Amino acid sequence: MKADSFSPLTDDGRQDVADYNRDLNALGSPIWFNVPWLYAECYLYRRMSTFFALSAHWKSYDVFARQKLSTFISSRPAVLELAAKYKQLIDQLQSNVPSSKSPEEIGDAEKLLFSEMCEICLWGNATDLSLLTALTYDDIQKLQGAEARKVQEKNILVNDLPAAYRTLKATQSTQPKGERRVDIVLDNAGFELFVDLILAGYLLAAGLATQIVLHPKSIPWFVSDVLPADFASLLNALADPQALYAASSDKNKDHDGEPTPLSDREVSELSFLFEHWSRLHQEGQLTIRPNLFWTGPGSYWRLPSSAPDLAQDLRESELVIFKGDLNYRKLAGDAMWSTTVPFTHALGPMGPGSGIRTLALRTCKADTVVGLPAGQDERLKSMEGGGGDTGARKWAWSGKWAVVQFCDGKA
Ligand SMILES: O=P(O)(O)OC[C@@]1(O)O[C@H](CO)[C@@H](O)[C@@H]1O
Numbered sequence: 340m341k342a343d344s345f346s347p348l349t350d351d352g353r354q355d356v357a358d359y360n361r362d363l364n365a366l367g368s369p370i371w372f373n374v375p376w377l378y379a380e381c382y383l384y385r386r387m388s389t390f391f392a393l394s395a396h397w398k399s400y401d402v403f404a405r406q407k408l409s410t411f412i413s414s415r416p417a418v419l420e421l422a423a424k425y426k427q428l429i430d431q432l433q434s435n436v437p438s439s440k441s442p443e444e445i446g447d448a449e450k451l452l453f454s455e456m457c458e459i460c461l462w463g464n465a466t467d468l469s470l471l472t473a474l475t476y477d478d479i480q481k482l483q484g485a486e487a488r489k490v491q492e493k494n495i496l497v498n499d500l501p502a503a504y505r506t507l508k509a510t511q512s513t514q515p516k517g518e519r520r521v522d523i524v525l526d527n528a529g530f531e532l533f534v535d536l537i538l539a540g541y542l543l544a545a546g547l548a549t550q551i552v553l554h555p556k557s558i559p560w561f562v563s564d565v566l567p568a569d570f571a572s573l574l575n576a577l578a579d580p581q582a583l584y585a586a587s588s589d590k591n592k593d594h595d596g597e598p599t600p601l602s603d604r605e606v607s608e609l610s611f612l613f614e615h616w617s618r619l620h621q622e623g624q625l626t627i628r629p630n631l632f633w634t635g636p637g638s639y640w641r642l643p644s645s646a647p648d649l650a651q652d653l654r655e656s657e658l659v660i661f662k663g664d665l666n667y668r669k670l671a672g673d674a675m676w677s678t679t680v681p682f683t684h685a686l687g688p689m690g691p692g693s694g695i696r697t698l699a700l701r702t703c704k705a706d707t708v709v710g711l712p713a714g715q716d717e718r719l720k721s722m723e724g725g726g727g728d729t730g731a732r733k734w735a736w737s738g739k740w741a742v743v744q745f746c747d748g749k750a
Pocket residue numbers: 380464467469470526527561662663664665666668704705
């Protein structure tokens with residue numbers, strides 16, 4: 340790679356090389372200082388993957404695999420806390436013990452539970468590898484877990500979870516016996532994939548979905564994104580958690596430098612997750628469906644026209660959940676929108692009338708933000724470190740703030 344210019348990608352046998360090269364051609368002769376960010380960063384990862392694809396023995400090698408597993412290991416306290424909660428929740432949802440609560444109280448409790456599970460899944464995105472480089476082990480613990488989530492609730496700037504819940508409840512009551520699918524367009528592996536699976540298992544057990552389709556990436560992408568192999572590696576880690584933590588770095592060692600063993604109860608709760616998710620996968624309720632489109636050079640405005648089969652597939656879903664910052668930027672065409680532009684508008688061809696119901700769960704790590712109330716951006720900019728009048732939207736860079744936005748493309 341030359342220091343200042345882009346060269347066309349070498350054909351490695353995958354059809355998306357032509358898309359990258361066509362876009363490069365349309366950009367003229369960009370250099371790294373004047374190329375649109377979205378193209379440049381996607382190109383970088385796609386280019387790296389050509390080196391491996393064209394090698395003799397490293398074709399499926401993921402240079403980031405080790406880092407991804409290590410974020411999961413660093414998240415031990417939150418993993419254990421959530422594993423205990425999950426087991427209790429699934430046992431409760433699957434038991435037929437009649438409740439002493441009124442239907443109204445049950446309805447309110449279910450709504451609250453849905454929000455809590457989605458928020459766990461949302462904040463799992465706050466600790467991706469790009470931000471972790473600046474965080475200590477203790478910082479990571481502070482960003483995860485129930486206490487942290489309570490504090491973070493007020494940092495969700497727009498929260499459309501009630502609308503998403505109403506939609507899933509409505510389809511549940513109109514098609515109680517029919518297939519009702521929820522899709523998750525994944526973001527990061529490790530802890531974030533763990534919380535995505537928590538959400539998936541909960542939606543199935545609560546009857547809000549009968550099938551979950553997970554959409555990982557097909558090539559190592561933005562360092563920590565999920566590849567199909569990361570799903571297997573997470574399940575393997577849970578299959579023998581004692582060995583995982585025993586063999587891992589100092590982070591899980593006590594003051595004498597000995598690995599802190601898991602208690603029998605912790606092992607049994609993690610084994611429950613392993614068995615539950617493996618069974619859902621074997622029985623076809625939890626499937627993994629990669630598509631080259633997700634690692635293309637452009638935004639998701641292209642999806643209906645460039646990937647019509649994928650668009651048609653997503654129309655068959657009751658709800659498509661997009662995780663994380665990059666998916667959000669691609670949904671919004673990565674444009675410098677005014678922050679008050681409605682989310683539904685920023686989705687372009689993926690918006691109203693597309694037939695696709697979108698829910699974005701996104702902690703903000705970049706300037707692209709839409710759907711905020713008037714004055715909100717200015718208020719956040721005026722806070723300490725928010726960017727002030729520099730013009731930079733600094734408040735939106737750290738993952739501290741989040742947006743949860745819904746668009747009913749079937750309406
Ligand atoms: O998609 P994610 O994991 O939430 O975040 C990805 C990210 O770290 O990568 C990009 C910069 O490289 C930014 O858009 C964003 O901060």
